[in-house]
Amino acid sequence: MTTTAASSPGGVTGPGVAVELTELTRVYAGGVRALDGLTLHMAPGEFIALLGPSGCGKTTALRCLAGLEDPDSGSVVVGGRDLTHVPTNKRDMGMVFQAYSLFPHMTARQNVEFGLELRKQDKATRAKRAADMLDLVGLSKQADRFAHQMSGGQQQRVALARALAIEPQVLLLDEPLSALDAKVRTQLRDEIRRIQLEVGTTTLFVTHDQEEALAVADRVGVMNAGRLEQLAAPAELYSAPVSEFVADFVGVTNRVRAEVGDDGAHVWGGVVPLLPGSAGRGAAVLLVRPEAVVIEGGEANATVVSSSFLGGHGKVVTTTDDGDRVVVQVSNAEVTAHAPGDRVRLRPRGDRALAVAP
Amino acid sequence: MAELASPAPSPDPGPGAGRPRRRALGRLRPSGALAGLVPFFVYTTIFLIIPTLVVVVGAFLGPDGRPSLGSLAALGQPGFLKALTQSILLSAATAIGGAVVGALLAYAVSTAPKDGLLKRFVTSVCGVLAQFGGVALAFAFMASFGLGGLLVGWAKVVGLDLGSGIWLYQWDKGLMLVYLYFQIPLMLIVFLPAVEGLRPQWREASETLGGTTWTYWRRVAGPILMPPFVGATLLLFTNAFSAYATAAALVSQGSPLVPLQIASTFSSEVILGQENVGKAMAFSMVVVVAIVMALYTWIDKRASRWMQR
Numbered sequence A: 001m002t003t004t005a006a007s008s009p010g011g012v013t014g015p016g017v018a019v020e021l022t023e024l025t026r027v028y029a030g031g032v033r034a035l036d037g038l039t040l041h042m043a044p045g046e047f048i049a050l051l052g053p054s055g056c057g058k059t060t061a062l063r064c065l066a067g068l069e070d071p072d073s074g075s076v077v078v079g080g081r082d083l084t085h086v087p088t089n090k091r092d093m094g095m096v097f098q099a100y101s102l103f104p105h106m107t108a109r110q111n112v113e114f115g116l117e118l119r120k121q122d123k124a125t126r127a128k129r130a131a132d133m134l135d136l137v138g139l140s141k142q143a144d145r146f147a148h149q150m151s152g153g154q155q156q157r158v159a160l161a162r163a164l165a166i167e168p169q170v171l172l173l174d175e176p177l178s179a180l181d182a183k184v185r186t187q188l189r190d191e192i193r194r195i196q197l198e199v200g201t202t203t204l205f206v207t208h209d210q211e212e213a214l215a216v217a218d219r220v221g222v223m224n225a226g227r228l229e230q231l232a233a234p235a236e237l238y239s240a241p242v243s244e245f246v247a248d249f250v251g252v253t254n255r256v257r258a259e260v261g262d263d264g265a266h267v268w269g270g271v272v273p274l275l276p277g278s279a280g281r282g283a284a285v286l287l288v289r290p291e292a293v294v295i296e297g298g299e300a301n302a303t304v305v306s307s308s309f310l311g312g313h314g315k316v317v318t319t320t321d322d323g324d325r326v327v328v329q330v331s332n333a334e335v336t337a338h339a340p341g342d343r344v345r346l347r348p349r350g351d352r353a354l355a356v357a358p
Numbered sequence B: 001m002a003e004l005a006s007p008a009p010s011p012d013p014g015p016g017a018g019r020p021r022r023r024a025l026g027r028l029r030p031s032g033a034l035a036g037l038v039p040f041f042v043y044t045t046i047f048l049i050i051p052t053l054v055v056v057v058g059a060f061l062g063p064d065g066r067p068s069l070g071s072l073a074a075l076g077q078p079g080f081l082k083a084l085t086q087s088i089l090l091s092a093a094t095a096i097g098g099a100v101v102g103a104l105l106a107y108a109v110s111t112a113p114k115d116g117l118l119k120r121f122v123t124s125v126c127g128v129l130a131q132f133g134g135v136a137l138a139f140a141f142m143a144s145f146g147l148g149g150l151l152v153g154w155a156k157v158v159g160l161d162l163g164s165g166i167w168l169y170q171w172d173k174g175l176m177l178v179y180l181y182f183q184i185p186l187m188l189i190v191f192l193p194a195v196e197g198l199r200p201q202w203r204e205a206s207e208t209l210g211g212t213t214w215t216y217w218r219r220v221a222g223p224i225l226m227p228p229f230v231g232a233t234l235l236l237f238t239n240a241f242s243a244y245a246t247a248a249a250l251v252s253q254g255s256p257l258v259p260l261q262i263a264s265t266f267s268s269e270v271i272l273g274q275e276n277v278g279k280a281m282a283f284s285m286v287v288v289v290a291i292v293m294a295l296y297t298w299i300d301k302r303a304s305r306w307m308q309r
């Protein structure tokens, strides 16, 4: 992309600005605590995905950052400036909504130019900028179409172009892909990431889809009941969840009875090192990933319930003699080796895991 | 068209189409589909097409039943021209007034919670009021504000003078007020869906892009609402233009409006053959409404360039 228009004070869409949401609280009429002391700090240019179940307050957090919602307490600081009480139209935020946000009586080009017109840019500058933006999202040929003449994915691209055209301080996306079908979703998801890296705008992406969050973001923030439960890089979030909630929400987790001792959790005759935040000595439930369990020879401690192919790998579902249901990830070759009713021996691979109170 | 017949279960092609079923199906389908429209055609023929033809043909007949332009020429009388002007003025004024007030009310109602009690109450009350434009309404007004009306009487008791109430019987003041009582609710009902079609994302997108509330109304909501607003206003115009009962009940002297003039030609016992003049007058109403409809179609076409159909 050519860096054109010098609309924002800095001119160039630079390395982005830092965002600090601190201790945000928002209680809706009716007593719903949508945000309950949310603190989230974003580095300049960082792409953070806010992940969490429906109703955990993701949208409210994003809207507080945009100024569309007023927090009851806490502060919003962007680029070192306190924006907590600054109205939305003075915040320079680019926002992409879930769906149907394009102005229906304007063409794609007119939609993209809308924010530039409000910034009093002259016609030539606007036209150039809009063309660049539509080019960036791959829609140069659809510039003169109205919203209803475009697919859902194309509409979201235009919405992205419109949001980026104003060279926003922060780009905000609220489940922008959830109304699209699976194929378009993954395609557009990767494209959003490519574009974000290209423009370098600090980005907050809200989603309830863990795969989406892990795929696009530098860091993923898992939200639960109005608070940030964990903020970490995708790999760390998966391998080192700080709580049962995170372990359950991200990826598949087996819940296995274990005994916590000084050296770790004892399970199936093996010892598993524990993650920080695990339960102390005594009976516990160990949260083990399917790939952290191996099937081997020896004295059997579980019975195979089913086995299936999943594409690149397979899975074997077993029931342990303790009565726990355990899913084991296996290679495709192993799938056929285990028929329902077979007796097998499970062993922990030794990855660190979280132990929680039973 | 026939080749396009889908394999979906076809409706009963009707009696007498039984035997060569399979081969005839494709040919019979279109007429089978049209069969459902028969009641509609019968209805429009009896209640719309025939009366219109009677009016149009009658307008070109003289008192003796022979083709003549005499009846139409009678429209040139100052009395009728005045009534036509007044009819158009009254309709236009109450359409514009009703549209503006009704649109504002529709917006207010749209901000109430969806499916809430208030919204359901207001829309059903308006449904009744919009239909309540007849004699009953005129009597209600006379009983309240007319000569010796209840409210006027009460006001006198507390020392307030609401005037003699004569104004109520004047075509411009009285009818205008009474007509607004059904024009405003009608506007509310007709315009509410358009207002509720405004998506909150549009306002929020406008705001995040730097727009003020004024920007939103001028650049987004205004242009989106304009075609349905104009359409509804034209509907209100024809609604008032063709209203008869209210005017008949309230106006006692003369025939200041076209529908009243038409009625008087039919009831006149003095001059025979006047009914073709009445038809000529009705024909002039048809022409006015046709012009309004043409205007509406033109506006609608311009708007549908971007609207989803």
Ligand SMILES: Nc1ncnc2c1ncn2[C@@H]1O[C@H](COP(=O)(O)OP(=O)(O)O)[C@@H](O)[C@H]1O
Pocket (backbone or CB within 6 Å): A028, A029, A030, A032, A033, A034, A052, A053, A054, A055, A056, A057, A058, A059, A060, A061
């Ligand atoms: N305008 C509102 N009025 C009342 N409650 C609301 C409103 N918006 C959201 N909520 C409630 O606040 C909670 C958080 O909502 P939201 O931030 O939309 O969650 P998410 O985006 O994670 O699904 C939910 O329980 C929701 O029902």
Ligand SMILES: [Mg+2]
Pocket (backbone or CB within 6 Å): A058, A059, A060, A175
């Ligand atoms: Mg949400």
